[in-house]
Amino acid sequence: MSTQITTELVPIQGALAQVAFRRSARARKISLRIDPAQGGVVITLPMRASRRAGLALLQTHEAWVAERLASLPSALPFLPGAAVPVRGVPHEICPVPAGRGGAWIEAQRILVTGQPEFLGRRVADCLKRLARxxxxxxxxxxxxxxxxxxxxxxxxxxxxxxxxxxxxxxxxxxxxxxxxxxxxxxxxxxxxxxxxxxxxxxxxxxxxxxxxxxxxxxxxxxxxxxxxxxxxxx
Incomplete structure (x- = not known):
């Protein structure tokens, strides 16, 4: 069954928040949830439901949504110097621009080779590989x-x-x-x-x-x- 997603910024109690409208053939009613990973809101719509109906549900629960968004932990992006937990232990992201081999873990550090624009993807790939x-x-x-x-x-x-x-x-x-x-x-x-x-x-x-x-x-x-x-x- 198909799922269609569109994203836009919507004012919620005076602040702009990312809202993803997820249209799904599986959905039987309109629902909303907080997406901690993206720090936004997901509104799920049945195929025939309108965006306006989704926004109406959001408005009804606006105070609750604003409170939940405000209480989300800070994001931890993959950037040089960031301390990323691995098995619960902080590991510092350390760029090694001249190195080769992608990214690997060594002595509570995540060593990442290559250009800065590849750092985030290589750290994610390293953690996914370890998880697998x-x-x-x-x-x-x-x-x-x-x-x-x-x-x-x-x-x-x-x-x-x-x-x-x-x-x-x-x-x-x-x-x-x-x-x-x-x-x-x-x-x-x-x-x-x-x-x-x-x-x-x-x-x-x-x-x-x-x-x-x-x-x-x-x-x-x-x-x-x-x-x-x-x-x-x-």
Whole structure:
């Protein structure tokens, strides 16, 4: 099913905010949400709904939207000198203009070669590559413990969920999880691996999750507090 997105700046309580109108064939009603990654608003419209109707919903909830936007953590762009967390530990971005090899992690630094205009993409590629390696290995290890086998593991740039399990056994994780502490990654991976056996959140699912990871309570609390900041990285 198709999805069409248009973006514009809309005044919200005296300040301009980025609003994305997402027209989706799946949508049955107009909805809005805050997009922490972009620091804006997403209004989802059914195919026949008008932009005006979306703006009316935004106006109805204008105070709530303004409050949520104001409370978002500051963005953490990939710039020279920025301290980007990797496994929860700050790593300084250090340009190496004359070097070769893209970007890699060394002694709590992210070393980036090449011209300045390539720095952001190369840092993102480095973190995504690390996320793919480590989250795939963690998922394989936990699946083996449970006598399960994922079809494959994918790394995505998701904005509303940290992980997912498709009916065909495909696991997917947000690449920004590599920025979170190890115990948070451990819980999210264990949660999704448990879905390979139980595609629900019933008691058997939670029992298996707790067998696969001891960090459910602590990791859930950490994500509640720090998840929005993770989405502002990059």
């Amino acid at each position: 390696q480590e989250l795939t290995a963690q998922a394989a290890a936990k699946a083996k413990l449970a006598g399960l086998s994922p079809k494959c593991v994918r790394i995505k740039d998701t904005r509303t969920r940290w992980g997912s399990c498709a009916p065909d056994g495909t696991l997917a994780f947000c690449w920004r999880l590599i920025c979170a502490p190890d115990f948070v990654q451990d819980y999210v991976v264990g949660h999704e691996v448990a879905h390979l056996r139980h595609m629900n959140h019933g008691r058997h699912f939670w029992a298996l999750t707790d067998e696969l990871t001891p960090h459910r309570t602590a990791a859930s609390a950490w994500l509640e507090r720090n998840g929005p900041a993770l989405l502002r990285i990059g």
